[in-house]
Amino acid sequence: MNLGILGGGQLARMLAMAAHPLNIKCLFLDPAADACAAPMGNLLQAAYDDPASLEHLSNECDRITFEFENVPARALEILEQSVAVAPAAVALRSANDRVVEKNLFHQLGIETAPFAQIDSEQDLLQAAEKIGVPGILKSRHSGYDGKGQAVIRDIQGVEQAWKSIGEVSAIYEGFVPFESEASIIAVRSSKGEIRFYPLVENTHNNGILTLSIPSEDHPLQALAESMVSKLSNELNYVGVIALELFKVGDKLLANEYSPRVHNSGHWTIEGALTSQFENHVRAVCDLPLGDTSAFGPSAMINIVGKLPDIDAILKVPGAHLHLYDKRARTGRKIGHITICCKDRVELKQRIEQVSNLINID
Amino acid sequence: MNLGILGGGQLARMLAMAAHPLNIKCLFLDPAADACAAPMGNLLQAAYDDPASLEHLSNECDRITFEFENVPARALEILEQSVAVAPAAVALRSANDRVVEKNLFHQLGIETAPFAQIDSEQDLLQAAEKIGVPGILKSRHSGYDGKGQAVIRDIQGVEQAWKSIGEVSAIYEGFVPFESEASIIAVRSSKGEIRFYPLVENTHNNGILTLSIPSEDHPLQALAESMVSKLSNELNYVGVIALELFKVGDKLLANEYSPRVHNSGHWTIEGALTSQFENHVRAVCDLPLGDTSAFGPSAMINIVGKLPDIDAILKVPGAHLHLYDKRARTGRKIGHITICCKDRVELKQRIEQVSNLINID
Numbered sequence: 001m002n003l004g005i006l007g008g009g010q011l012a013r014m015l016a017m018a019a020h021p022l023n024i025k026c027l028f029l030d031p032a033a034d035a036c037a038a039p040m041g042n043l044l045q046a047a048y049d050d051p052a053s054l055e056h057l058s059n060e061c062d063r064i065t066f067e068f069e070n071v072p073a074r075a076l077e078i079l080e081q082s083v084a085v086a087p088a089a090v091a092l093r094s095a096n097d098r099v100v101e102k103n104l105f106h107q108l109g110i111e112t113a114p115f116a117q118i119d120s121e122q123d124l125l126q127a128a129e130k131i132g133v134p135g136i137l138k139s140r141h142s143g144y145d146g147k148g149q150a151v152i153r154d155i156q157g158v159e160q161a162w163k164s165i166g167e168v169s170a171i172y173e174g175f176v177p178f179e180s181e182a183s184i185i186a187v188r189s190s191k192g193e194i195r196f197y198p199l200v201e202n203t204h205n206n207g208i209l210t211l212s213i214p215s216e217d218h219p220l221q222a223l224a225e226s227m228v229s230k231l232s233n234e235l236n237y238v239g240v241i242a243l244e245l246f247k248v249g250d251k252l253l254a255n256e257y258s259p260r261v262h263n264s265g266h267w268t269i270e271g272a273l274t275s276q277f278e279n280h281v282r283a284v285c286d287l288p289l290g291d292t293s294a295f296g297p298s299a300m301i302n303i304v305g306k307l308p309d310i311d312a313i314l315k316v317p318g319a320h321l322h323l324y325d326k327r328a329r330t331g332r333k334i335g336h337i338t339i340c341c342k343d344r345v346e347l348k349q350r351i352e353q354v355s356n357l358i359n360i361d
Numbered sequence: 362m363n364l365g366i367l368g369g370g371q372l373a374r375m376l377a378m379a380a381h382p383l384n385i386k387c388l389f390l391d392p393a394a395d396a397c398a399a400p401m402g403n404l405l406q407a408a409y410d411d412p413a414s415l416e417h418l419s420n421e422c423d424r425i426t427f428e429f430e431n432v433p434a435r436a437l438e439i440l441e442q443s444v445a446v447a448p449a450a451v452a453l454r455s456a457n458d459r460v461v462e463k464n465l466f467h468q469l470g471i472e473t474a475p476f477a478q479i480d481s482e483q484d485l486l487q488a489a490e491k492i493g494v495p496g497i498l499k500s501r502h503s504g505y506d507g508k509g510q511a512v513i514r515d516i517q518g519v520e521q522a523w524k525s526i527g528e529v530s531a532i533y534e535g536f537v538p539f540e541s542e543a544s545i546i547a548v549r550s551s552k553g554e555i556r557f558y559p560l561v562e563n564t565h566n567n568g569i570l571t572l573s574i575p576s577e578d579h580p581l582q583a584l585a586e587s588m589v590s591k592l593s594n595e596l597n598y599v600g601v602i603a604l605e606l607f608k609v610g611d612k613l614l615a616n617e618y619s620p621r622v623h624n625s626g627h628w629t630i631e632g633a634l635t636s637q638f639e640n641h642v643r644a645v646c647d648l649p650l651g652d653t654s655a656f657g658p659s660a661m662i663n664i665v666g667k668l669p670d671i672d673a674i675l676k677v678p679g680a681h682l683h684l685y686d687k688r689a690r691t692g693r694k695i696g697h698i699t700i701c702c703k704d705r706v707e708l709k710q711r712i713e714q715v716s717n718l719i720n721i722d
Contacts, residue, residue, distance in 0.1 A: 017378060022671075023684040025400065039386065039402065273679050273701060288675040295656050295701070310383075314649040318634050323384040340634060340656070 001285055002027060004061035004083075006048055006075060008035030010324035010333065011067035011261050014269070016040035018277035024285060027060055029053055036325045037067075049075045058082045065239060065284045068260055069096055070142075086190070086238035086284045091259040094235070098140050098171040101256060108230045110254045113246070114174040121162045127172040128158055137161045140169040149207075176253055178246035183212075183264040184224035185242045187279040187289055188232045195279070195292045196225045197272060200264045202244075205304075208331065211351070212264040212300040214271060216344075223252050231257060240265070240280040263302065263333070270320050270338045271298030296340065297347040301354050303335035308358045313337060316353055362646055363388060365422035365444075367409055367436060369396025371685035371694065372428035372622050375630070377401035379638035385646060388421055390414055397686045398428075410436045419443040426600060426645045429621055430457055431503075447551070447599035447645045452620040455596070459501050459532040462617060469591045471615045474607070475535040482523045488533040489519055498522045501530040510568075537614055539607035544573075544625040545585035546603045548640040548650055549593045556640070556653045557586045558633060561625045563605075566665075569692065572712070573625040573661040575632060577705075584613050592618060601626070601641040624663065624694070631681050631699045632659030657701065658708040662715050664696035669719045674698060677714055 001024045005012045008030030016026040016037055026041035033045055046053035048071045057064060057079065064085040066076065069092060076089035094100045099117045106112065116127035118137065128135060133155060139148035150161035152172075181204065185197040199218040203211040215221070228243045231254075242262030244255040265276035274282075274290025282289055306328045313321050316339070323335040337354055341347040362385045366373045369391030377387040377398055387402035394406055407414040409432045418425060418440065425446040427437065430453060437450035455461045460478045467473065477488035479498065489496060494516060500509040511522035513533075542565065546558040560579040564572040576582070589604045592615075603623030605616040626637035635643075635651025643650055667689045674682050677700070684696040698715055702708040 013381075017381070020374075020378070020400065020686070021681075021683040023686050039381065041400065274681075282675065288672055290675065291678045311649055314643065314651065317652045320382075320635075322382040325381070325384050 001025070001063070002061045003281065003285065004029065004057040004064040004079075005037070005041075005067055006030075006064070006071040007067035008032065008037040008043055009067060010036055010326070012037035013040050013324060014266075014275075014277045014322075015065070015067065015261065015281060018275055019281045022278075022281065022285075022287070024281060027057065029057060034327075039325070048072055049078075051078075054078050063284050063286075065280070066092070066260065069258065087241070087259045088236070088238070091235045091237055091241075095257055095259045096141055098138055098256070099169075102171060102173075104231070104234070105254045108234055110227050110230060111251060112173075112254050113176045116172050118170040118172050121159060121167075124152075124162050124170075124172055125155070125158050128152055128155055131172065131174040133157075134175040136173050136175065137165055138171050138173065139165045140171055176246045176248055178248050178253070180247045181255075182220075182224070182245045182247050182252070183242050183262065184228045184245065185240060185262055185265040185268075185276055186225070186228045186232060187240045187276070187283050187292070188237045189283050189289055190238045190286055192233070192236075193289055194229055194232060195289050196221075196228070197265060197268060197276065197292045198294055199224050200267070202264050206331070208302070208304055208333070209263045210302050210304065211355070212267055213347075213351075214267055214294055214298060216294070216297070220247065220250070220252055227252065227254060228257075235259075239283045240276050263336075264300070266322070266336050267298045267300040267338050268292075269322070270340050271295055271300075296342065297344050298338060298340045299347060299351050301337045301339070301351065301358060302333055303337065303358060304333055305330050307334065312357050313354065316350060316357075318350060319354060362386070362424070363422045364642065364646065365390065365418040365425040365440075366398070366402075366428055367391075367425070367432040368428035369393065369398040369404055370428060371397055371687070373398035374401050374685060375627075375636075375638045375683075376426075376428065376622065376642060379636055380642045383639075383642065383646075383648070385642060388418065390418055395688075400686070409433055410439075412439075415439050424645050424647075426641070427453070427621065430619065448602070448620045449597070449599070452596045452598055452602075456618055456620045457502060459499055459617070460530075463532060463534075465592070465595070466615045469595055471588050471591060472612060473534075473615050474537045477533050479531040479533050482520060482528075485513075485523050485531075485533055486516070486519050489513055489516055492533065492535040494518075495536040497534050497536065498526055499532050499534065500526045501532055537607050537609055539609050539614070541608045542616075543581075543585070543606045543608050543613070544603050544623065545582075545589045545606065546601060546623055546626040546629075546637055547586070547589045547593060548601045548637070548644050548653070549598045550644050550650055551599045551647055553594070553597075554650055555590055555593060556650050557582075557589070558626060558629060558637065558653045559655055560585050561628070563625050567692070569663070569665055569694070570624045571663050571665065572716070573628055574708075574712075575628055575655055575659060577655070577658070581608065581611070581613055588613065588615060589618075596620075600644045601637050624697075625661070627683070627697050628659045628661040628699050629653075630683070631701050632656055632661075657703065658705050659699060659701045660708060660712050662698045662700070662712065662719060663694055664698065664719060665694055666691050668695065673718050674715065677711060677718075679711060680715060 008028035198214040268275040320338040369389035629636040681699040
């Protein structure tokens with residue numbers, strides 16, 4: 001079977017690694033000549049919406065998926081006319097429009113922070129007054145790893161915030177006094193079967209994920225599962241989906257969802273019986289879903305900006321290094337480390353040990 | 362870093378899969394155009410001793426290794442003159458000569474079945490009389506998955522056995538009334554550090570491995586470790602080495618060793634903290650060795666001859682499918698399945714479940 005993947009970054013790279021043992025070959029479409037997934041399959045170097053390349057993909061591939069939201073939904077819609085695409089373009093469209101996304105949550109009874117659609121400075125002023133400050137203004141479209149966002153601490157900051165995001169259509173969200181950030185990753189088959197990974201607690205630094213720790217018997221697991229179920233059933237979703245959450249007391253508020261494999265699920269490569277990558281491939285290729293249970297305590301630490309001392313990392317017992325073959329650059333994710341341990345006490349020590357070896361810049 | 366691998370079969374394929382996350386790229390030398398490792402790196406299609414290809418490997422690669430014994434030691438010796446090769450050619454030479462191999466065991470105090478070197482029918486007759494029958498005649502060189510061997514059940518069978526192996530230089534070994542077959546896999550660094558995987562109990566069918574089950578706190582673990590230590594220290598070995606053993610009461614007899622990653626270690630991909638493939642790459646590339654502990658109970662079942670019902674396999678909880686992208690053919694290993702479980706009762710059930718789904722031909 002041939003699987004076409006729009007995007008050739010590290011997520012496509014890890015999808016392809018999971019696909020090979022199932023005898024599924026990957027063909028990547030990416031405008032970058034140095035797309036880091038390329039060594040894992042064949043790279044079609046072209047714009048995501050290049051008609052000839054889309055036709056080539058459609059001819060060569062039995063299934064199409066995408067690795068991240070920065071591919072145009074229009075390309076998926078074109079492909080959908082001739083080949084099986086999962087997740088569907090509609091799931092990408094909703095995820096790429098913060099207003100549509102939040103309205104969808106609202107409509108499904110999935111709790112969120114208070115929000116308002118913003119199309120002018122006047123809208124923003126009214127929203128800031130109604131919802132209150134502090135709050136955060138986010139451009140309606142795009143936005144990745146904390147870009148295109150502005151915090152509003154008082155009403156006087158409205159004008160500057162509006163300008164800073166480029167006076168584009170946006171959403172204003174009231175600040176949530178959350179205790180922690182979490183995510184739930186699920187995989188849904190074309191028959192509607194859903195399986196869930198354990199709720200993951202996430203730590204960010206400057207808007208970039210740095211640490212993910214899957215929980216064990218989390219009291220809010222069932223709530224998180226019901227939230228992501230509503231969403232993926234509504235979208236008739238096929239593949240892996242990640243829902244980012246804020247934990248506030250015994251409540252979970254939905255922040256945003258990603259229609260793809262997710263950084264907070266990288267621990268599943270070693271830490272779960274079936275990785276998110278393999279389960280995405282299985283779902284997209286109409287194969288039975290795999291067991292999402294965790295093996296035991298584990299954690300994932302991102303390598304951002306620069307390469308750590310490789311020897312030192314490899315010496316840490318139970319540490320698994322994943323480098324993405326990407327050039328180091330400030331703020332760029334170039335790899336991650338999964339730590340697998342026998343118990344949580346040891347896990348805590350290992351996280352500290354590995355974190356000390358990584359200099360985030 | 363670039364790693365050259367002589368051989369482009371499934372072992373090279375899995376070595377490359379382990380190498381990529383360490384940003385190590387693989388270049389395979391294999392005469393077969395359809396070498397199944399090819400999608401994981403670059404394939405140099407040529408004879409193993411093709412001078413131009415060896416020069417190319419030497420120029421392009423920082424390190425060289427090999428995936429199996431059917432590569433000529435001479436090719437390694439040529440490469441050793443200009444690039445770091447591990448394991449060394451000498452380890453391959455000894456493994457490829459059953460007489461040298463058994464003499465090496467004997468010299469190191471590693472117990473074996475009684476054996477004698479055979480260069481004529483007369484030698485064989487004398488050996489069969491001295492060591493006794495039944496016994497097994499094995500050609501001195503080559504021999505893979507039970508080929509080039511003849512069982513001698515009584516003295517009258519000597520002539521036929523000698524003819525059946527082609528009247529070539531050979532070894533005669535007395536039959537050992539073993540209770541089970543086992544293997545110990547170790548990895549040794551260039552600094553002489555050795556780590557051991559748990560002793561594995563193996564089941565063969567027509568000379569082909571079908572099932573491997575790593576043990577837990579096996580009473581003979583220490584003995585097996587001392588045997589493989591003696592051997593790998595003597596050879597100043599670098600990389601993963603597998604020693605095949607017969608269990609007879611509280612003794613272990615060495616059968617043969619493989620200077621490479623081994624089929625009975627495939628369970629380590631999911632079942633151990635660091636797989637044999639990653640540890641081989643680490644050792645060969647002078648990186649620190651990884652933790653060889655098992656996660657928990659696991660087993661490996663080979664897929665031989667024909668493809669099973671993929672959907673049925675993938676539905677088994679905790680089953681990991683590894684297909685090698687090889688055309689099915691009687692007696693050919695085309696994949697394996699690792700089963701990971703919480704306890705040994707469940708493991709036994711799953712092994713039965715998966716075995717029933719696989720038809721060995």
